[in-house]
Amino acid sequence: MADDFDPFADDDPFFTDVALAPTMEPAKKTSSSASSPKPTDEPTMIPEPTQNEEEDQEPAAILPTAEADDAFFESEDGKDDDEIPNPEEQGRQYTITLPNWLGWITPQYYERFCDVNTFDIGKRLLAALFPYTGHFTKMSAANGEIYGPMWITMTYICLLGVMSYVAMKFNSVYHAYIPSLSSGVGDNEYDFRRVLFAAAVVIAYTVIVPAVFWIVSLVASFPLSFVTILDVVAYSLLPPMLTLPFCIIPYTIVGYLAWTTGALFGLIHVAVCIAWLVHQKSIRWLPALVLMILLIPIHVLWTFVIKLLILGYSIDFSVGMERWREMLDITLKQ
């Protein structure tokens, strides 16, 4: 097996002509800078960080080309040339060049979608609460990013889990509730499957809806950026997230009022932003109208599913009053 291996073979798909060049410099440290490096056509993997800076200053290794005869190769230290140099022994690290179609598996491919800093994310979060100003849509159209969508979604799912647990505890304290879905477990036992299902609903909304809108935009000849649509849809989770703590207050009217407010503001955010984006690409209003007609039932559906799954605990007011009266009677008798 070892004799058949030839790292300099021309038919090796993982090495291009660049990797077979006679000179190869050691990998330099990649330091973070204000502007991330622009992605090239040939993405490379970032090597392990070197521990000794002096090793980076050693002269570049001289390697033979694919056509070179081994007899003419002389190493600097006069060692046996038939031995394949071990990069770890020499303290050097080499970059591996992947084919273009495999570039998406490297983290460096996604750097272009995370060219933001803390201040940028803060501005976007604030702008997402006031979509009618147009600031959020302009920022997203100019520089789409995936950091916000990803971590807003994860934060929302975590909040759903926490709030559902708190709602269950409220239920166990008040002993009076309207169960919206029967889970088959005890009233005071936490049903983790609800949280998993709610997480699946949220992730599906955040991924599938932008994909559908993107495909519709391509088919209708006003192509929108997928990352921009993703930003718009994911940042629409912000209003429901802010009203979530009020949704677990165990009074029905308060819970539904908070839920409605969050869902409505989220819907307004997506509708306004999508309409603005579509109008920028097409002078016709019909495509924007069609997309909003598609969006409204989807948005109502997923928020209502979350309400039923997670926020289904609420006090039946009449039962609650009766219980308070009982507790008051007991206290007075004592």
Added chain:
Amino acid sequence: MSESTSSLPSTLEEPVWKTILTELQQIGVKLFFVLVPINRKVNILAKWDLWGPLVLCMTFAMFLSFNAPSGQGDIMFATGFFIVWIGAVVVTVNAIILGSNISIFQSVCLLGYCIAPLVLAEAINTLLGLVGLDIIFIKLVVTFISFVWSTFAALSFFFKTVEMKKVALVLYPVILFFLAIAWLILVC
């Protein structure tokens, strides 16, 4: 499960128990290094390993499964396992995308070791439940202390790896990661 050992002496001829003991000692050293915030040297973590994180993750998932509500043991085990490993990878990739100069395995190793206080909190909560002291406030205090300990241990490493403008973007997912694990402990 470890990085290349070409520079280490061969362990093929030594007894198996000695190899296991050596690995356990290395796990102990890394655990102490990660959890005790004194004399931090990055060199120890350069020789990452995944044995320690695996042991901790399995312990965590088994406790979750043991304490889970009725009929949900398997779901809790799978969720705990998934959150620890996939969460660590996602947090690491997020840091790399934002310009952090860390390696994936090194970071996963670090995050894996940093869940040790949370595993300890879970063990304490389990013990309290067995002796009949399953009071929510005690569980809250114990879990909160372990969450702060784990987060502080991890943040101090990530803080140095990225520029100041993006440090909050790197640290927030780390905090969320440990918060999710702490919440799982509270739920069970």
